[in-house]
Structures are given as C-alpha cells and as structure tokens.
Amino acid sequence: MPFVFRLPGLVLCLFFLFSGSLLPAQEVKHRILVSTDVGGTDPDDFQSLIHLFMYADQVAIEGLVSSPFGAGRKSAILDMIDLYERDFPRLAARAKGFPSPDYLREVSKQGALKSAPYAGHAQSTEGSDWIIRCARKQSEQPLWVLVWGGLEDLAQALHDAPDIADKIRVYWIGGPNKKWSVNSYAYIAQNHPDLWMIEANATYRGWFMDPEAPAHLKGDAYYARYIQGKGAMGVAFKNYYGGRIKMGDTPSLAYLLHGSPAEPEGESWGGSFVRIDRSSxxxxxxxxxxxxxxxxxxxxxxxxxxxxxxxxxxxxxxxxxxxxxxxxxxxxxxxxxxxxxxxxxxxxxxxxxxxxxxxxxxxxxxxxxxxxxxxxxxxxDMALGEHWYSDRPNPALFIEDQQGAQTIAKFREEFLLDWADRWDWLAE
Missing domain, CATH: 2.60.40.10 (Immunoglobulins)
Known part of the structure; x- marks a missing residue:
C-alpha cells in the first residue's frame, strides 16, 4: 500500500515508484537446453559450443546433453567447458551473466549412444530424463530445446513424459541429421504433431554458405583476422576445419539472439521459416x-x-x-x-x-x-499441427540447392562482426 500525501502529483509519483512501474524491467533470458552430437561424426559442434559459451550471458543454459552418433560422449562437452573455464575471467569481466564452468559441468548429461529402432524410442537416458526435468520446471517461459544432432533423447523424453510437449519449443538442425535420426523423427511427427517445432533441413547452411560475403568473412580469413591468438577457445578453434567457419548448428542459438523467436515467419539471425501442415x-x-x-x-x-x-x-x-x-x-x-x-x-x-x-x-x-x-x-504424408515450421521454398531464397539458406546468409556480415567484437574480449 503506497504512502498517501496531499500533493496529487507526489501521490502519483510515489504510487508508481512503490508499485514498480517506474523500475527497470528485469531482463528475461531464453531458457535453453542443447542436445549435441559433439565428438561424433562432424567437428562443427566444437565450433558451435565455443560460440555458445561466448554468448552464454545472453541465454539461460539449463542443459547440455550429449546425443552422439559415433564416438561422441559427454566428455567432449566437458573438454570444451575446460577451455571456457580458462577464458571465463575475461568474459565475466566484460559482461554479467556468464555461467560458472562448474555450473555448466553440473548440467552436462549423457544421452543416447545409438540411433533409435523403428519404434523411434528405446530406453530413457540421463539426457532424456534431464530434458523432462527442465521442461517441467515452474516457469512462465518455454524451454527451448536446440537439437544439433539426433532426436533420440527428445523423442524418448516425449515418449516418457508426453505432458512436456506444450512446455518446450524445438529448433532442430535437420537435413543430414534427419537421415540418421529418421525413426525418432517419424515417432515425433506421428505422435506429437502439435509440437512447436522449427525443422531446419537446409536453411542453416546460410551460416557458412554465402558466395557474396566479403573476403574477410570467407574460408579461414575470418579466423586469421578475428580469432587467432585470442584466448584458449581461440587457440582451440583452429583444430576444427582449420579455423574455417562452419558451425552449422549455431543458427539455432542465433535465432534466439536476434529476432522475435515467437514469430518463425519473421526475420532473424537463425533464419525465416514457413509453416508446414504435413511432413512428406x-x-x-x-x-x-x-x-x-x-x-x-x-x-x-x-x-x-x-x-x-x-x-x-x-x-x-x-x-x-x-x-x-x-x-x-x-x-x-x-x-x-x-x-x-x-x-x-x-x-x-x-x-x-x-x-x-x-x-x-x-x-x-x-x-x-x-x-x-x-x-x-x-x-x-504425416499430418502436422499449427506450429511446425520449416525451410522457405521460394527459389530466390536458395543458395545453390539449399532451400531457405538466403534467409540466414543475408545477415552473415552482421552476426559475424558481432561475434568478432566478443573475440576482442579475449585479446591479451
């Protein structure tokens, strides 16, 4: 109950002051859980984890799940956290909100080691159980599940706890991952067609395919100009594709960094998508x-x-x-x-x-x-609900044969230069 004075203007000011209306709103961060096949068949996830950790002040990381194909394991995530730990003091000195390395280790979980059988699900894992636990947290925000590899742990979580379907938003890097995870995909599409899902089968390739990009953003030129010699993560970056930028999974995070995530048909660093009502x-x-x-x-x-x-x-x-x-x-x-x-x-x-x-x-x-x-x-075809989105089919948005890739490539200079500023935080 606000104090009341006789001066009307003062009454009004104090009312708003005590009710909080004039206080700055607390920044709300997107809750995210990343399912990654880091250490598996493609080294680009190592690059994407470095990028994630350098923007970790911008999101609330609730889980890092190893869902690999091949030799990848949770230990690969922990190795990247070790690099982050060495750079953490410099990052934390530049911005508030970077999670501690120990916290990231705590939320790192082992997921499925094998592709799902025809049913699309098999046995629960530490990773699938963690998805359920995070999704069920009391929050006014959804949990964004960013899937950088197979859908096995997500499908298992949905099978074991169907109630989480309306508590999560999924951005999945599909394409090649879809063929490796096709049984889990079919399970989700057939049993959870109302899931809020961005299925990026080709759009994500605009992150590294852009023939019109300036020379300093192409090939390994970006590494030489902006990354080389900057922090432990900068040194390690050279180990993956010789420093050439790929990071095909990073658009899932970039989608939350710049744009309106509730509007997939709008523009964002992570692409623009169209609703589909069926999966072929x-x-x-x-x-x-x-x-x-x-x-x-x-x-x-x-x-x-x-x-x-x-x-x-x-x-x-x-x-x-x-x-x-x-x-x-x-x-x-x-x-x-x-x-x-x-x-x-x-x-x-x-x-x-x-x-x-x-x-x-x-x-x-x-x-x-x-x-x-x-x-x-x-x-x-598998019928889908009202919140399933995928690559835009407009021929003008293709790069070569990659559907929708232009919706990301158009922002290539903008998001890479933004990242370059953060690399400067790690300079000696």
Missing part, C-alpha cells in the same frame, strides 16, 4: 525405382515380406546400403519387415539389401529426390 512421407510396398520421385528430406519407408518369426518387433534382421552407407532394417511382425531413410538433398540413388533370409537378401531399387521440401502432397 512415401511408403513403398516392396521395391522402388529411380522413377519414383520423392521430396528431398522426405521420410522414405520400405515394407518387405519375409518369414514370420517368433522374435520381438524392432529386431534388426537386414541391412540396406544407400550411397555407401548402411542402414538397419527391422522386423515389424507378422512377416513384415521395414526400414526408413531420408535423403539429405536432391539426388538419384540406388539401394541394395543384405540379409541371412533369402527373401530379404539382394533386393535392389532406387529413388529420385527433388526440391523443394515438402514437395507434392501424398496420402501417406
């Missing part, structure tokens, strides 16, 4: 051929007939080789076998199966994928 899927009853046209990034499913076995569904029973990579196929029950795949670009490819069962061995076929995603509608 083609189901083949038996073989397909190069004459079968599908959308790039579509979910392709092959169903083959074979022996009826008394084994659990989701048992791995055959393999399929596509473009030199091998993918597992599963027993679906009642003599039906299935496998999923997602092409990461427009291409024509062939496949061949291998199995101990004659009915599944040596099957051959192919497909042709085309731009743009999600392509023409099909009866087997």
């Amino acid at each position: 899927r083609q189901v083949f009853a038996g073989a397909s051929s190069a004459a079968d046209t599908v959308a790039a990034y579509a979910t392709l499913e092959w169903r083959f007939e074979g022996p009826e076995l008394a084994i659990p569904a989701d048992s791995t029973c055959f393999r399929m080789e596509i473009l030199g990579q091998v993918w597992p196929g599963y027993y679906l029950g009642q003599g039906v076998y299935g496998i999923r795949y997602s092409p990461k670009r427009a291409e024509t490819a062939s496949y061949k199966t291998e199995s101990g069962f004659p009915q599944l061995n040596g099957l051959q076929g192919g497909y042709t994928s085309t731009n743009p995603w999600p392509g023409e509608a099909s009866a087997t």
